[in-house]
Each structure stands twice: as structure tokens, then as C-alpha cells.
Amino acid sequence: MGLTLAEKILSAKTGRRVEAGDFIVASVDLIMAHDGTAPIAINQLKELGLNVFDPNKIILVLDHATPSPKDTVSNLHKMIREFAWSNHIKLYDVGCGVCHQLLVENHVNPSTLVLGADSHTCTYGALGAFATGMGSTDIAVAMRYGQTWLKVPHTYKIKIDGKLPPHVYSKDLILTVINKITASGATYMSMEFHGTTIKHLTIEDRFTIANMAIEAGGKTGLFPVDDITIKYLTEQGRPQNIRLQPDPDAYYQKEIEIDAGELQPVVAAPDQVDNVHPVSEYEGLEVNQVFIGTCTNGRLSDLQAAARVLKGNKVNSRVRLIIQPASSKIYLQALKTGLIETFIEAGATVNPPGCGPCIGRHLGILADGEVCLSTQNRNFKGRMGNPNSKIYLSNPEVAALAAVKGYITDPTKR
Numbered sequence: 476m477g478l479t480l481a482e483k484i485l486s487a488k489t490g491r492r493v494e495a496g497d498f499i500v501a502s503v504d505l506i507m508a509h510d511g512t513a514p515i516a517i518n519q520l521k522e523l524g525l526n527v528f529d530p531n532k533i534i535l536v537l538d539h540a541t542p543s544p545k546d547t548v549s550n551l552h553k554m555i556r557e558f559a560w561s562n563h564i565k566l567y568d569v570g571c572g573v574c575h576q577l578l579v580e581n582h583v584n585p586s587t588l589v590l591g592a593d594s595h596t597c598t599y600g601a602l603g604a605f606a607t608g609m610g611s612t613d614i615a616v617a618m619r620y621g622q623t624w625l626k627v628p629h630t631y632k633i634k635i636d637g638k639l640p641p642h643v644y645s646k647d648l649i650l651t652v653i654n655k656i657t658a659s660g661a662t663y664m665s666m667e668f669h670g671t672t673i674k675h676l677t678i679e680d681r682f683t684i685a686n687m688a689i690e691a692g693g694k695t696g697l698f699p700v701d702d703i704t705i706k707y708l709t710e711q712g713r714p715q716n717i718r719l720q721p722d723p724d725a726y727y728q729k730e731i732e733i734d735a736g737e738l739q740p741v742v743a744a745p746d747q748v749d750n751v752h753p754v755s756e757y758e759g760l761e762v763n764q765v766f767i768g769t770c771t772n773g774r775l776s777d778l779q780a781a782a783r784v785l786k787g788n789k790v791n792s793r794v795r796l797i798i799q800p801a802s803s804k805i806y807l808q809a810l811k812t813g814l815i816e817t818f819i820e821a822g823a824t825v826n827p828p829g830c831g832p833c834i835g836r837h838l839g840i841l842a843d844g845e846v847c848l849s850t851q852n853r854n855f856k857g858r859m860g861n862p863n864s865k866i867y868l869s870n871p872e873v874a875a876l877a878a879v880k881g882y883i884t885d886p887t888k889r
Contacts, residue, residue, distance in 0.1 A: 479726070496626065498624065528619055548836075573829060576805070594608040600696040602678075602704055608689065634733070635668070640739065648735070658748055661729075667697050681703075686771050763846050764848075766859075777871040795824065806827075847866050867883070
């Protein structure tokens, strides 16, 4: 019996052949924590008087509440900075961007094991890395010993064939997948993506899909390493010769096939990510705020999709449009190509790179009874800072169109 992508990577990190169901101790290539999770790990290491195993394999990022909204957060930021400086650990400070975007831009390589103290660490699977989120305690142990234990996951093969219709994006694709298999359908499984549609997706589209694997319960979301992967890594200054593919006779515990040609623009309605419906079903629903950004849809292609709608138009007077590039690199690209000018002329607010209102800390907290249409990955009750508000999820084009119209609009009927 052959091996899946997850089994191949974990076999390499364990030094022996391992299969789904095995409990292993594996060597870790990279560890990440941010301002929302690093303080607990740092305090545990300090209390025990322990040093980190290799500062070159640890990344700390300030992104979840940046710039700091209050003094208690500022003190946590100070602690993280001092820990990073004293241990010679790479630190991405305020304004650099969202942790997941920074890691794919600068650090993650194929066939590696990456741990992050954040559930959306699975984003890196788009580059062929076994990347998974863990709690701060497990992260502290990994920081000290350079190893972690885990159960090798079974794999869910998701095969998508065909051409995506106009106005349908990778966000619609992954929301549809989550709707079909449910929010718990891939619990503790590696979601492995295949098919002609997947082969032709850009790397940014793949990031969006891998990012949301956790929303179906996935342990990680993995893509084969192909020419598109290698091209991206080369452009980032990390050329690779790895071509990671599953074995032809690999065993998949679950499989699903989807015809991309039948997909349509969708929204995830409150308060669950798998509560997915065609945009047309919510045509006319008024919105108070639109947010375009995050580790899911804050990349250049997402901003370009929004700009195509906003160019020459104005944000509705009853809507607040907040746009937040996922990294300073993307922000600079958006500046150089005129996207930021388009956003400001349309009446949008452009936040500094970071997580922003996605997690409800600041920079866009909703009021009671307000409705937000967002390109983020979660619409749980209270996610954006107020449990008395409602959050809908969509692709960037649908979001931008709602900002102009003042209500959710089906882009296929424009």
C-alpha cells in the first residue's frame, strides 16, 4: 500500500515508514506563535528555566492586535519582543502582516513539518508542508525540544475537476466543500486536494483553500508540489527541487468529487462556516460593514478583484468598507499598482497589515444588530467583537459589490 502526502512527510520526519493511526514523535522544522498565543508559551519556558532548542527554527509575529489597542496588549507585545531579542529569534513586529502570510512568503518549504500556535497554520499545506495548529503548551514543548508527538491522520481526498465559472473564486470552492462534508466532516484528517481544477489554481488560490481546511475539522490541508509551487518558491528566493506527490496506490479513508463547472458564488451565513448558500438567496440583504483582508483573502489577487468592482464607483453612504492587506509586501505591491488609490477614491478605509477586525480586537468592531460581509474564514457568533452582530462570508468580488450597492448582490446578475 502506498503513502498519502501526510504519511510521506511524517515518515520523513520520524525516520521510518508511518501510516495513518500510528502515534509518532517527529522532528519539527519550524515553529510559529503570535501575540495571541506566544505569551503563554514564553511564560511556561521562563517558569521552568528552559531555553529554546534552535532560535533559527522559531518565528514570533505581532499581528492579532496591532497596533496595540490598549496598555495590557502593549505589555504583552513588550514581553514577546524582549524574549525574541534575548533569544535571537526572528520577530515580525507591528505592521509586517499576518503570521500565515509572512511564513509562506519567507519561510515555509515543501515536505516540512511546521507547527503554529494558531488554528489556520494549515495554510502552509498549499506549499506541500504538513502544517498544523497546536495549543501554546504543546508549542512551548516543541520550542524547547524541537519535537512533537501526534497521531498520523487519515486522509480525505478531495478531487475537483473542470473550469471555475465567471465570478466563482477559490473561496466559493472551499466554502462549497465545507458545506458538502460539514464542519466536522474531516475532523483530524489531512485534506488532500487533487483534480484538474486544483492543478490550474494559482498559489494564492491554493492558500485560500488550505487556510480553511480547519473549518471542516482538518488536521491540515495538503496540495501536491508541482510547477506552480516551485515557481512561487523560486520567486520568494527559496528554489526547491522537491516534487511531492502521493503514491498512486495510497489509501484514502474518505473521498469526494466535485464538478467545478457547477459551482456558483456563495455566502456562509451566521453563525457557522458550513451554513453555505448561493449568493442569490441573500440578494438584497443590507450590510453595515464590509471587510476585505485576512489570511484567507488579503492577498494581491484578492485586492485586485475588489479593485475591479470599486474602480470608478463609490462605497455606499451607509456602509463602512475596510480593506487590510495581509502583509507589508502585498501593501507595497498594492500601492505601486494603484490599488490603494482606487480604494481610497472609492471611500474605503485601508488598515495597516495585520489581522484587524477578523478577531474582534479592534479596527472594526461591530455594533449591536449590525451585519458584516467579510472575506475572512470564520463567522462564529461574536467573532468580530460583538455577539449581537451577524457575519456573512464571501469572496472578495461579492464583498466589494456589497460595499458599493449597500446590500448583498449576485455578481452573475450585474
